[in-house]
Amino acid sequence: MNKPLIWMGQAVLYAALAAVILVFTRWPSYQNLPADSALIKLSISHQGKVLGDCVEQTPEQLAKLPPNMRAPVSCPRERSPLTIEIDVDGVLAYRQVAQPSGLSSDGAAVVYHRIEVPAGAHAIEVRMKDDARSEGFDYTRSETVTLAPAEILVVDFDAAERRIILL
Amino acid sequence: MRSGPVRAAWLRIEETIDPLFPGGTNPLRNLGALACLMFAALLLSGTYLYIHFDTSTDGAWPSINRLSDEQPWLGGLLRSMHRYAADLFVTFTLLHLLREWVLGHYSSFRAMTWLTGVPLLAFMYVSGIGGFWLNWDVLGQYAATASAELIDALPMLDGTLARNFLDSGAVSDRFFSLLVFIHLGVPLMLLFGLWFHLQRVTRPRILPPRALMFGQLALLAAIALAWPVTSGAPADLGRVPVALALDWFVLHPLPLATSLSAPVFWSLLAILFGVLLMLPTFPDRQREPVAVVDADNCNGCRRCVDDCPYSAITLEAHPDGKPGKQIAVVAAERCASCGICAGACPSATPFRSVIELVNGIDMPQQSVDSLRRKLVDDLARAESAPVVVFGCRHGMDVEVNRRIDVLGYNLLCIGLLPPSFIEYALRGGAAGVIVCGCADASCEFRLGNQWTRERMLGAREPHLRRTVPPDRLRVMMVGRHEQGQLDAAIDSLRQNASQGEIA
Ligand code: HEM
Ligand code: SF4
Numbered sequence: 001m002n003k004p005l006i007w008m009g010q011a012v013l014y015a016a017l018a019a020v021i022l023v024f025t026r027w028p029s030y031q032n033l034p035a036d037s038a039l040i041k042l043s044i045s046h047q048g049k050v051l052g053d054c055v056e057q058t059p060e061q062l063a064k065l066p067p068n069m070r071a072p073v074s075c076p077r078e079r080s081p082l083t084i085e086i087d088v089d090g091v092l093a094y095r096q097v098a099q100p101s102g103l104s105s106d107g108a109a110v111v112y113h114r115i116e117v118p119a120g121a122h123a124i125e126v127r128m129k130d131d132a133r134s135e136g137f138d139y140t141r142s143e144t145v146t147l148a149p150a151e152i153l154v155v156d157f158d159a160a161e162r163r164i165i166l167l
Numbered sequence: 168m169r170s171g172p173v174r175a176a177w178l179r180i181e182e183t184i185d186p187l188f189p190g191g192t193n194p195l196r197n198l199g200a201l202a203c204l205m206f207a208a209l210l211l212s213g214t215y216l217y218i219h220f221d222t223s224t225d226g227a228w229p230s231i232n233r234l235s236d237e238q239p240w241l242g243g244l245l246r247s248m249h250r251y252a253a254d255l256f257v258t259f260t261l262l263h264l265l266r267e268w269v270l271g272h273y274s275s276f277r278a279m280t281w282l283t284g285v286p287l288l289a290f291m292y293v294s295g296i297g298g299f300w301l302n303w304d305v306l307g308q309y310a311a312t313a314s315a316e317l318i319d320a321l322p323m324l325d326g327t328l329a330r331n332f333l334d335s336g337a338v339s340d341r342f343f344s345l346l347v348f349i350h351l352g353v354p355l356m357l358l359f360g361l362w363f364h365l366q367r368v369t370r371p372r373i374l375p376p377r378a379l380m381f382g383q384l385a386l387l388a389a390i391a392l393a394w395p396v397t398s399g400a401p402a403d404l405g406r407v408p409v410a411l412a413l414d415w416f417v418l419h420p421l422p423l424a425t426s427l428s429a430p431v432f433w434s435l436l437a438i439l440f441g442v443l444l445m446l447p448t449f450p451d452r453q454r455e456p457v458a459v460v461d462a463d464n465c466n467g468c469r470r471c472v473d474d475c476p477y478s479a480i481t482l483e484a485h486p487d488g489k490p491g492k493q494i495a496v497v498a499a500e501r502c503a504s505c506g507i508c509a510g511a512c513p514s515a516t517p518f519r520s521v522i523e524l525v526n527g528i529d530m531p532q533q534s535v536d537s538l539r540r541k542l543v544d545d546l547a548r549a550e551s552a553p554v555v556v557f558g559c560r561h562g563m564d565v566e567v568n569r570r571i572d573v574l575g576y577n578l579l580c581i582g583l584l585p586p587s588f589i590e591y592a593l594r595g596g597a598a599g600v601i602v603c604g605c606a607d608a609s610c611e612f613r614l615g616n617q618w619t620r621e622r623m624l625g626a627r628e629p630h631l632r633r634t635v636p637p638d639r640l641r642v643m644m645v646g647r648h649e650q651g652q653l654d655a656a657i658d659s660l661r662q663n664a665s666q667g668e669i670a
């Protein structure tokens with residue numbers, strides 16, 4: 001093949017490669033969330049209450065243990081699972097029972113869930129239960145929020161204040 | 168040779184563009200080298216970016232943006248090149264994998280190279296996706312949160328990574344430094360992995376031939392200059408980044424995971440890597456006999472060691488016990504059965520007056536002795552002086568009987584041909600000899616046609632004797648379907664021979 005043909009052929013192929021790179025490096029644009037929607041991000045990492053009470057050990061029980069383990073009270077380490085429900089505009093939008101992490105189920109239970117809602121005002125109610133021995137939900141929070149398009153509402157739990165927070 | 172339709176189609180494409188890229192510069196035959204070139208471009212441009220990068224959550228975006236605004240000719244250009252080089256790196260690497268897969272290059276002596284290539288894929292994606300985090304614009308925010316959500320979906324992990332991106336206060340500078348560390352550390356692992364990948368490949372083509380290299384770098388610089396990369400709006404964790412101008416080359420796993428759901432994505436990914444890693448156990452062709460050394464005919468000259476394309480030969484103490492004398496030893500599992508070593512050995516000369524021509528190192532399925540016998544028989548039987556054509560069975564078939572005055576021999580690789588056979592054929596009555604190797608850069612064993620050319624030019628041992636008249640020999644490296652070129656060479660040799668007779 002003669003030189004000019006080679007040059008032209010190569011130019012076409014290089015241009016084709018350049019075009020492919022330039023196009024797919026930014027197109028088609030990705031619609032991460034439908035237009036005019038907002039996002040409720042439920043993200044809670046929380047240690048439930050321990051499942052049982054500490055028990056005082058009788059002298060006989062203590063005697064059976066090796067000397068270095070003779071603690072006068074024995075406390076169970078297993079934690080309660082976390083139950084979370086969220087209503088949006090009076091309808092249950094999500095419910096999860098999250099088991100505690102860790103080999104002896106003594107770690108935090110983690111909930112992470114995304115709920116897409118139309119932008120605008122919504123009545124939100126979040127209920128959480130972290131104690132298997134109590135009746136009903138231990139924490140509830142209801143609020144009406146107005147979400148702009150693409151706005152994120154984070155639902156979290158503040159362990160220090162012991163309350164559900166909306167950010 | 169297996170010849171499935173996919174393999175045939177791939178080779179067809181390569182051969183179609185061969186004429187546009189002379190001298191072994193066909194990009195489809197240099198994909199590994201092109202990937203290396205882009206990786207080098209990434210390391211160099213990345214070093215400059217890192218020097219100017221502020222590794223804090225608040226400082227990252229402005230520090231990158233300043234590069235584009237304040238030094239468009241250096242920082243801005245390098246920044247754009249860094250992005251496009253990443254896109255090209257992914258493209259070339261995936262094509263490289265596809266090519267080796269389609270050509271069945273994953274089993275026996277290539278298994279190690281294949282297996283060490285697989286983890287490079289993972290390092291490549293982690294490095295690439297991690298690069299977008301650092302920009303900390305809306306695209307980086309998307310890449311970071313989507314990656315964290317994906318990782319959180321893995322069992323065994325506690326699932327709290329995504330909590331680092333809940334609100335702006337959550338992304339501490341310390342956590343951001345971790346992201347930076349990933350984008351520095353994983354590419355270094357890739358570099359290290361690449362070293363493993365090429366352990367079994369002797370003299371790997373790490374950089375493409377010069378014309379292709381300059382072409383590719385010019386392309387990279389040109390698109391970076393004409394379409395500079397700019398940042399999106401700074402990350403805002405209170406808002407979902409919508410309508411993103413996604414880099415589909417690097418970031419495609421993230422939307423894919425979203426549309427499939429994370430568990431399905433991870434399962435498919437595990438299956439894909441499983442298949443890639445299992446592939447070597449299902450070879451697509453039979454193993455052939457490997458090279459065999461004959462102690463009496465090996466003097467430890469090292470030529471085969473130097474020419475073996477897969478580092479399959481080492482030298483050890485010779486069993487005859489002479490001090491300092493060595494012998495070639497073949498590691499069977501690394502041997503590609505190409506016979507290039509047989510063509511390198513000084514014992515291969517057919518002029519030796521022995522009944523059986525035993526070579527120092529030889530291929531049981533195509534020994535130099537069998538080649539000499541055939542040649543002698545065929546020349547004796549020929550009615551008029553024939554043209555002898557040595558070809559390669561991976562290239563153009565020179566044995567199909569096109570013309571009665573031509574003797575063709577398909578070798579395991581053109582590198583199997585000891586140059587002395589050319590002189591031998593001419594003295595035996597051949598009108599001329601054609602050495603017909605595969606097209607440049609398409610040698611199945613990578614180095615066969617390169618060593619052959621150098622041996623013919625006298626630049627490599629064993630070399631062709633200078634007494635061979637140039638008008639009786641043609642050395643050509645052509646594609647499988649270039650019969651026309653072969654016919655022309657035959658005709659011209661024949662013409663030379665008849666002119667010689669008249670004179
Ligand atoms: C980071 C990406 C990679 C780079 C930069 C790279 C680079 C290279 C280079 C430079 C060669 C030598 C080519 C030659 O000398 O002709 C090579 C060979 C090879 N690569 Fe890769 N590679 C990469 C990833 C992979 C992957 C993912 C696979 C497959 C799983 C793979 C499979 C192979 C095989 C089978 C060969 C041997 C070819 C032969 O022996 O003829 N590579 N690679
Ligand atoms: S046949 Fe090829 S791969 Fe095997 S030892 Fe000889 S040169 Fe090396």
Ligand code: SF4
Nearest residue numbers: 465468469471512527
């Ligand atoms: S080329 Fe032949 S003589 Fe030299 S080391 Fe190899 S086998 Fe031995």
